[in-house]
Amino acid sequence: MEYRILGKTGLKISRLGFGGIPIQRIDAEGTKKLLHEMVKKGINYIDTARGYTVSEEYLGYAMEGIRDKFVVATKSMARTKDAMRADIETSLGNLRTDYIDLYQVHNPSMEQLEQVMGEDGALQALQEAKAEGKIGHIGLTAHSTAVFEKALELDWVETIMFPYNIVENQGEELIRRCTEKNIGFIDMKPLAGGAIEDASLALRYICANRDVTVVIPGMAEMTELDQNIKACEDETPLSGEELQKMEEIKQQLGTDFCRRCNYCAPCTVGINIPSVFLFAGYLQRYNLADWAKDRYSTLPVKASACIECGECEKRCPYHLPIREKLKKCAEDMGE
Template sequence: MEYRKLGKTGLTISRMGFGGIPIQRIDAEGTRKLLHEMADKGINYIDTARGYTVSEEYLGYAMEGIRDKFVVATKSMARTKEAMAADIETSLRNLRTDHIELYQVHNPSMEQLDQVTGKDGALEALMEAREAGKIGHIGLTCHSVQVFERALELEWVETIMFPYNIVENQGEDLIRKCTEKNVGFIAMKPLAGGAIEDASLALRYICANKNVTVVIPGMAEAGELDENIQACEDEKSLTEEELKKIEDVKKQLGTDFCRRCNYCAPCTVGINIPSVFLFAGYLQRYNLADWAKDRYSTLAVKASACVGCGECEKRCPYHLPIREKLKKCAEDMGE
């Protein structure tokens, strides 16, 4: 397993980490078994979040006795100082630890980022927790190119997590800037939320980009672990056959895959179209129905509110059938 420095944090981590979303489908014992295998095979980076229901708790149980084998990252969608301070304490309890190596601001919008960095914002709690030794470093995750670009200008941001895969490469220039600024780059959604079926090809594609510090595929069983390790450890250049397969995947998904570029906005009736597709993907591809519907319920305007005006489709650079996809999301989500 290749190891790298996670940007300016100075933490030494495995090139392949562990994405903690799918373990919501298994149990604490299954998670424990998986983490012990990871430790044996040299994977030391774990990503989870306050929002991933039981993920932190399962991981805390699973790390009992082997906590020193891992660099742990979690994240919170809290935007105020009070809420973030409370979430940090909850994360520490859930993870059964007295410190967390990396704590991240979870997917803020541009407006929410202002709140995070303002008076009594979440950043104040993160700074205080770092001073107290409860967390080691501070990062940010996002789905928006605009937020990614802004985050690179914020001195306190030590790492950035952003979707990067065969069909979502809109952040490639900014990923390169992460290297230039010594900001650790964490590639999430390596399989595009499950849309890319060939996991080995997807991971080979990502690891071919030397500006990616770590990639975090979600895993729930040992078979996935072994396959993913093999792909990430393969240092051979992508073959002509693999490059052709990559182009085929782009063509296949490029006509029917939301890259969350947000060019479709503003919706006439206020639907947050990329978020609808993001949450629906957790249900459609990960089979995490309850969690997906819970996140979907936070949206002020649901997919069913679509009036079929088609303005979003005129602006979509990928010519997605957005109205049709919103109708499907409304059916799947029940509203």
């Protein structure tokens, strides 16, 4: 396993990290098995968040007795001092630890970033927690290039997390500037939220970029762990055939697709929007009609239930036309 220094934090971390979103689908015991296997394989970077339901709790249980083997990062969408202070304490309790290596401001808009840095803003709570030894370092996550660019100018930002993958390279120049400014770059959405099926190709593409400090694919199974390790350790240059396949993926997905970040939730009428788009994608992109419709039929609320309130679109960081896309899904799926 290759290790890198996470920018100005000075933390030595594995090039492949562990994304803590998918463990919401398993349980605490399954998470424990994964983490113990990670110790054996040399993966020492863990990413989670307050917003990932039970993720922090499962990880806290799984790390008992091996906490010192990991660099732990979490994040909060709190924007005020009091809310961030409360979230830090909750994270410490959930993770069963007395310190968190990296605590990040989670996906602020430009306006929210001003609030975070203003009087009684979340940054004050983070800096106080850092002074008290409860957190080691402060970072920021973003989906907007404007926020990414602004973060590069802020002296308190030690790491930046942003999407970067085969179909999303809009941040490539900003990622390069992270290296220049000694800011650790954490790559999220390496598989474009699950839209890219060839995980090995996706990770090899990312790891070829030396400005990426760590890549954090979500993992919930041993097979995913082994496959991702193999891909990140493979330094073979991409072949002409693989480059052609990447172009085909770009053509298939474009930029107008759901990354399954779930920021659109909760839907007013209970539609699981990312799942609708996932199943519809198998029909629309891969022509797997029977399989897609069978999976879609398990959803308790179908796309046709949309009342077009638009609340989901206000929350989507990618500004997708969700209402129109749900109409299309309802037509294709027949309900």
